[in-house]
Amino acid sequence: MSALILPEYTDIEAAAERIEGYANKTPIMTSRTVNELFGAEVFFKCENYQRMGAFKFRGAMNALSQFSDKQKAAGVAAFSSGNHAQAIALSAQLLGIPATIVMPHDAPAAKVAATRGYGGKVVEYNRYTEDREQIGRDLASKRGLTLIPPYDHPHVIAGQGTAAKELLEETGELDALFVCLGGGLLAGSALAARRISPHCGIYGVEPQAGNDGQRSFRSGAIVHIDTPETIADGAQTQHLGRYTFPIIQQNVDDIFTVSDAELITCMRFFAERMKMVVEPTGCLGFAAARARKQALRGKRIGVIISGGNVDLRSYGAFLAG
Numbered sequence: 646m647s648a649l650i651l652p653e654y655t656d657i658e659a660a661a662e663r664i665e666g667y668a669n670k671t672p673i674m675t676s677r678t679v680n681e682l683f684g685a686e687v688f689f690k691c692e693n694y695q696r697m698g699a700f701k702f703r704g705a706m707n708a709l710s711q712f713s714d715k716q717k718a719a720g721v722a723a724f725s726s727g728n729h730a731q732a733i734a735l736s737a738q739l740l741g742i743p744a745t746i747v748m749p750h751d752a753p754a755a756k757v758a759a760t761r762g763y764g765g766k767v768v769e770y771n772r773y774t775e776d777r778e779q780i781g782r783d784l785a786s787k788r789g790l791t792l793i794p795p796y797d798h799p800h801v802i803a804g805q806g807t808a809a810k811e812l813l814e815e816t817g818e819l820d821a822l823f824v825c826l827g828g829g830l831l832a833g834s835a836l837a838a839r840r841i842s843p844h845c846g847i848y849g850v851e852p853q854a855g856n857d858g859q860r861s862f863r864s865g866a867i868v869h870i871d872t873p874e875t876i877a878d879g880a881q882t883q884h885l886g887r888y889t890f891p892i893i894q895q896n897v898d899d900i901f902t903v904s905d906a907e908l909i910t911c912m913r914f915f916a917e918r919m920k921m922v923v924e925p926t927g928c929l930g931f932a933a934a935r936a937r938k939q940a941l942r943g944k945r946i947g948v949i950i951s952g953g954n955v956d957l958r959s960y961g962a963f964l965a966g
């Protein structure tokens with residue numbers, strides 16, 4: 646196997662230029678209530694206000710805008726539990742590229758409808774019995790499509806890193822940054838934060854039900870798990886990737902886990918106090934910071950809110966409790 650060329654900070658700078666004019670420069674919000682609760686300054690990078698409702702537009706747009714004419718004509722394929730699908734479909738539509746998306750049969754209805762709405766062709770599979778990666782690869786090889794994976798791709802990682810770059814350029818140096826994983830957003834954020842704010846503690850956060858990232862990070866080898874059952878449907882990954890794992894190992898300080906109950910508490914907090922719709926996965930970073938607020942007193946803290954795409958019926962049920 647040839648040696649991997651890992652993305653670097655300069656790739657994030659190039660990605661920022663490529664996606665400019667397409668991606669939203671999302672707002673950074675603060676809350677006096679949160680700052681008082683923490684005895685600290687907390688900055689929320691609100692990727693729930695990104696186009697299609699999550700940071701994934703950044704990575705998709707960065708990857709697709711580097712396609713050759715031949716790749717553009719043949720089309721793109723993606724397998725995704727939701728937001729990556731929408732991100733690829735929207736980026737492809739903006740660039741005039743046909744998109745085929747492999748989605749789980751039980752993906753949130755709003756995410757399937759949105760993907761179709763952006764012009765993506767949806768192919769369904771059963772995520773408990775079928776291997777989406779195999780399905781995606783078969784489609785790609787049969788029809789000559791270029792497969793863009795949701796996180797383990799250097800162009801995707803570089804694109805995702807632009808969110809933390811924007812955050813740190815606006816806030817200046819931070820003491821701690823909390824990012825959900827997955828892997829792609831954390832790897833990109835870590836590359837950006839290491840360069841722009843070298844002393845910043847960088848923390849990944851994943852659902853308790855699927856702590857493969859934490860186990861991989863602490864053991865030094867990629868741990869594979871079954872699809873975890875959690876309301877954080879954007880972070881149901883089964884393993885870190887060949888690109889994301891070494892970047893995370895080299896640049897991240899620790900990985901924490903949070904329960905679904907803590908995610909619901911944060912979803913309610915965002916709705917009630919900050920008037921923001923945040924999807925369960927989008928609450929991971931804040932939930933972990935909140936659980937450590939004693940240790941964070943007096944610090945400057947960044948939290949990436951990764952997305953806001955949640956089926957309204959489930960959202961209502963989460964809020965009502």
Ligand SMILES: *Cc1c(COP(=O)(O)O)cnc(C)c1O
Pocket residue numbers: 699701728729795796805825826827828829830831879880882924926927951952953
């Ligand atoms: C995909 C996704 C994640 C996880 O991102 P990775 O790049 O796989 O780490 C987190 N939150 C939301 C809202 C997502 O869509």
